[in-house]
Amino acid sequence: MFTKIPTVLRSQEIIDKSFLKASKITEPYHPRIEDKIRKEIMDRVSSIEASSCSHLNKLVKKFPAIEHIHPFYRDMIDLMFDIDHYKVSLSKVQWASERITELSTDVIRRLKSTKKVPDLTKLMREYYGRYSSIIMSIDKDLAFLSACRNWIRQIPDIDTEMPTFLIAGMPNVGKSSLLATLTGSSPRIAPYPFTTQSIYIGYTNLGNRRVQVIDTPGILDRPMDQRNEMEIKSILSLKDIRGTVLFLIDASENSSYTLEQQENLYEEIRKSLLSPILRVQSKSDLTSFRTEKIAVSASTGDGIGQLREEMSKFIGG
Ligand SMILES: Nc1nc2c(ncn2[C@@H]2O[C@H](COP(=O)(O)OP(=O)(O)O)[C@@H](O)[C@H]2O)c(=O)[nH]1
Numbered sequence: 001m002f003t004k005i006p007t008v009l010r011s012q013e014i015i016d017k018s019f020l021k022a023s024k025i026t027e028p029y030h031p032r033i034e035d036k037i038r039k040e041i042m043d044r045v046s047s048i049e050a051s052s053c054s055h056l057n058k059l060v061k062k063f064p065a066i067e068h069i070h071p072f073y074r075d076m077i078d079l080m081f082d083i084d085h086y087k088v089s090l091s092k093v094q095w096a097s098e099r100i101t102e103l104s105t106d107v108i109r110r111l112k113s114t115k116k117v118p119d120l121t122k123l124m125r126e127y128y129g130r131y132s133s134i135i136m137s138i139d140k141d142l143a144f145l146s147a148c149r150n151w152i153r154q155i156p157d158i159d160t161e162m163p164t165f166l167i168a169g170m171p172n173v174g175k176s177s178l179l180a181t182l183t184g185s186s187p188r189i190a191p192y193p194f195t196t197q198s199i200y201i202g203y204t205n206l207g208n209r210r211v212q213v214i215d216t217p218g219i220l221d222r223p224m225d226q227r228n229e230m231e232i233k234s235i236l237s238l239k240d241i242r243g244t245v246l247f248l249i250d251a252s253e254n255s256s257y258t259l260e261q262q263e264n265l266y267e268e269i270r271k272s273l274l275s276p277i278l279r280v281q282s283k284s285d286l287t288s289f290r291t292e293k294i295a296v297s298a299s300t301g302d303g304i305g306q307l308r309e310e311m312s313k314f315i316g317g
Pocket residue numbers: 169170171172173174175176177178282283284285286296297298299300
């Protein structure tokens with residue numbers, strides 16, 4: 001959806017490009033000089049209109065309308081850029097395209113009834129001036145959309161339709177290891193907005209359903225009070241991924257965090273994500289102490305089959 005957005009040209013680039021193209025238009029021969037010049041100017045006006053409006057209309061068409069964007073991406077865009085600003089900028093681009101068409105049609109009509117060469121060239125200069133000022137008036141909007149496009153293209157392309165499991169839990173509880181055990185050793189890596197972190201996406205089949213499993217280091221592994229606002233917002237946008245959280249608890253003796261610390265994180269995630277949560281004890285090979293109904297070991301594969309069955313139930317399989 002977002003990869004198809006074309007490069008957004010700035011006002012000056014649109015003007016330069018369309019003027020350059022128009023300047024190459026020449027009318028070969030007419031018995032009367034004023035007819036030759038009139039025809040030439042009319043062709044140039046049409047060419048300027050066509051090349052700039054086609055670019056502007058393409059932008060309007062390819063930038064997704066807010067109502068068609070999945071809530072996950074809409075939240076992401078809203079976090080980074082004001083959603084109203086996005087709407088206004090797109091409608092300004094549309095407005096500019098319509099104004100240029102109007103202006104060009106009007107000038108061509110006037111050219112048709114203009115006889116003298118000086119009047120023709122005066123009309124042309126007028127057209128160039130008015131055309132340029134319309135295009136220049138949307139430069140801020142183009143700059144904004146260009147920034148949006150470049151940013152939007154970095155959003156990890158999570159399949160928002162595919163059933164999703166988000167792995168959460170304190171650092172070192174075994175999240176990355178579990179992702180590898182469930183989905184194979186080479187997850188796809190995507191940068192995650194607002195953080196220096198990447199997210200890791202792996203795929204597996206549960207029965208005949210394909211699911212994605214996402215490891216979010218630095219995102220779902222720390223208490224909220226240690227986070228800045230952007231991070232909190234980015235976590236909240238995860239709630240739009242209709243998914244199940246696999247919350248890992250390491251109850252082994254050499255766990256880096258106490259059970260109480262892990263429960264605190266669990267509570268925070270439970271309150272902020274609103275997703276169903278499946279609690280899973282990790283590193284079952286290291287301890288016989290059981291805190292959860294499901295206990296797995298990424299090292300030995302113990303309990304992985306049972307976990308996959310539980311996961312199937314969460315996606316209605
Ligand atoms: N014995 C054992 N060690 C594990 C298991 N899962 C992970 N580990 C180890 O625990 C450490 C942290 O694991 P990692 O997957 O990186 O945790 P993360 O920080 O939550 O992603 C690594 O040294 C792993 O090898 C397990 O099931 N059994």
